[in-house]
Amino acid sequence: MPFRFLPKHKLALATILYWFLLLYIIAALLFWYIRLQQQSSQMANYRLMELVADDPQYLKKVEQINEESIRKTHQYRGEGATFLFIILVGAVFVFRAVRRQFKVAQQQQNFMMAITHELKTPIAVSKLNLETLQKHKLDEEKKDKLIRMTLQETNRLNTLTNNILISSQLEGGGYKIVKEELDLSEVVSRLIMDFQQRFPDRNWVQEIQEDVHLKADPLLIRILINNLLDNAVKYSPKSATVLVKLKQGASMVELAIADEGPGIPDPEKGRIFKRFYRIGNESVRTTQGTGLGLYLCKKITADHRGTIRVSDNQPTGANFIVQLPNN
Ligand code: ADP
Numbered sequence: 105m106p107f108r109f110l111p112k113h114k115l116a117l118a119t120i121l122y123w124f125l126l127l128y129i130i131a132a133l134l135f136w137y138i139r140l141q142q143q144s145s146q147m148a149n150y151r152l153m154e155l156v157a158d159d160p161q162y163l164k165k166v167e168q169i170n171e172e173s174i175r176k177t178h179q180y181r182g183e184g185a186t187f188l189f190i191i192l193v194g195a196v197f198v199f200r201a202v203r204r205q206f207k208v209a210q211q212q213q214n215f216m217m218a219i220t221h222e223l224k225t226p227i228a229v230s231k232l233n234l235e236t237l238q239k240h241k242l243d244e245e246k247k248d249k250l251i252r253m254t255l256q257e258t259n260r261l262n263t264l265t266n267n268i269l270i271s272s273q274l275e276g277g278g279y280k281i282v283k284e285e286l287d288l289s290e291v292v293s294r295l296i297m298d299f300q301q302r303f304p305d306r307n308w309v310q311e312i313q314e315d316v317h318l319k320a321d322p323l324l325i326r327i328l329i330n331n332l333l334d335n336a337v338k339y340s341p342k343s344a345t346v347l348v349k350l351k352q353g354a355s356m357v358e359l360a361i362a363d364e365g366p367g368i369p370d371p372e373k374g375r376i377f378k379r380f381y382r383i384g385n386e387s388v389r390t391t392q393g394t395g396l397g398l399y400l401c402k403k404i405t406a407d408h409r410g411t412i413r414v415s416d417n418q419p420t421g422a423n424f425i426v427q428l429p430n431n
Contacts, residue, residue, distance in 0.1 A: 115206045122202070126195050130188070137184045141177065148173040211380035211395070218382075218394045222264050225392070226257035233257075256302050263334055266327055267396045271379075274403055281321045281407055288316045288357060292329060292350050299333050299346075306337065307345040316352045318430050320408055328404045331397040332361045332424050338391055340365030340421060347417075356410070357430050362423040368414050376414070377402040401426070 151169050155162055233254040237247065273279035289312050300308050318325070336346045344364040351358050368376060372383050380395040398412075401424075405412045410428035417423040 115203075118202060118206070122199065126191075129191055133184060133187055133191070137180055140180050144173055144176045144180070214382070215380045215394055215396075218392070219264075219268070222392055222394060223261070226261040230254045230257045252302065259302060263330060263397075264394065267331070267394065267400055270324070270327060271396055271400045271403065274400075274407070281324065283319045283321055286318050286320055286322055286325060288318045288320075288325070288359075289314050289350060291322070291325060292348065292359065295326065295329050295333060296348055299337065303337055305343045307343065309345055309347045311347070311349040311351075313351045316350055316357050318357055318428060320428065324404045324407070328401050328426065329359070329361075331401050332426070335397060335424075336361050336363035336365075336422075338393070339363065344421075352430070353427075355429060355431075356427045359426045359428075360423055362417040362421060364417065364421040367416055367420060367422045373414050377412070
C-alpha cells in the first residue's frame with residue numbers, strides 16, 4: 105500500500121524546507137547585522153573626516169563619535185540577539201507543531217487502513233463459513249467449529265463498530281452516560297462466560313468477589329471489560345492463562361485482567377492509552393487492531409471518575425488494573 109509512505113515522504117520534504125528557511129532567516133539576520141555595523145563605522149569615519157584639527161573641541165568630538173559608534177554596536181547586538189531568540193523560539197514551536205500534526209495524520213491513515221481491513225475480514229470469513237454450511241453436509245463437530253468461528257468474527261465486528269461509534273459519540277458529546285446500579289460481579293462473570301465459549305482452549309482463571317455493586321453506565325462498562333478481555337486474548341499465546349480478578353475496596357471497586365503475553369515495555373505504558381496508538385511499526389505488525397480499544401477504556405474510566413493503569417504480570421504479560429469509585 106504505497107500511500108502509507110506518503111506522510112513520511114512529505115515529512116522529509118517539509119523538514120528539508122524548514123531547515124532551509126530557518127538557515128536562510130538566520131543568514132539574513134547575520135547579513136543585516138554586518139551591513140548595519142559597516143554603515144555605522146562608515147558614518148563614524150565620515151564624521152571624523154569632517155572634523156577640523158584645530159577645533160578646540162576636537163578631542164572631545166572624536167571621543168563622542170567613538171562612544172556613539174560603540175553604543176550603536178551594542179544596540180545592534182542586542183536587537184540581533186532578541187530577533188535570534190524570537191526566531192529560535194518560533195522555530196522550535198513550529199517544528200514541534202508540524203511533527204505532531206504529521207504524526208496524528210499518519211496514525212489516522214493507519215487507522216483508516218486498519219479499519220478497512222478489520223471490517224472486511226470478519227465479513228468475508230463469516231460469509232465463507234455460512235456458504236460452506238449451506239452447500240455441504242458436514243458432521244456435527246465441523247459444523248460447531250464453523251459456527252464458533254463465525255460467532256468469533258461477528259463478535260469482533262461488534263466490538264469494532266461499538267468502539268468506533270461510542271468513541272466518536274463520547275468525543276462529540278453525543279453519548280449521554282446513564283448510570284444505573286450494576287451487579288458488576290455478574291457482568292464480569294457473564295462476559296467471561298461469553299469469552300470462554302468463544303475461546304475454549306484458554307485457561308480462564310477467575311477470582312470474582314460476589315455482590316460487587318457499582319453505579320455505572322452498563323453499555324460502557326461492558327465495552328471497557330470486553331476490550332480488556334479482547335486484548336488479553338489477542339496479545340497472548342492461544343492456550344495461556346487469562347486471570348480476571350474483581351474485588352470491592354473501601355471506596356472503590358478494582359478489576360484486574362492479567363495475561364501471559366509479551367507484556368507492555370515501560371516506555372509504552374503511558375502511550376498505549378492514546379487514540380489510534382499501537383505499539384510497533386505498522387508494516388511489521390501481525391496483530392489486527394485499530395488503536396481505539398485502550399483509548400476508549402481510558403475515556404470510559406475517566407468518565408466514571410476512575411483510573412486505569414497497566415503493570416507487569418509475573419513472570420510475563422500485562423496486567424490491566426481498573427479502579428472505579430462505587431458511589
Ligand atoms: P488495538 O488492540 O486495536 O491495536 P488498543 O488500544 O486496544 O488497540 O491497544 C493499543 C496497543 O497496546 C496495541 O496495539 C498493543 O500493541 C498494546 N496492547 C494492548 N493490550 C495488550 C496486552 N494485553 N498485551 C500486550 N500488548 C497490548
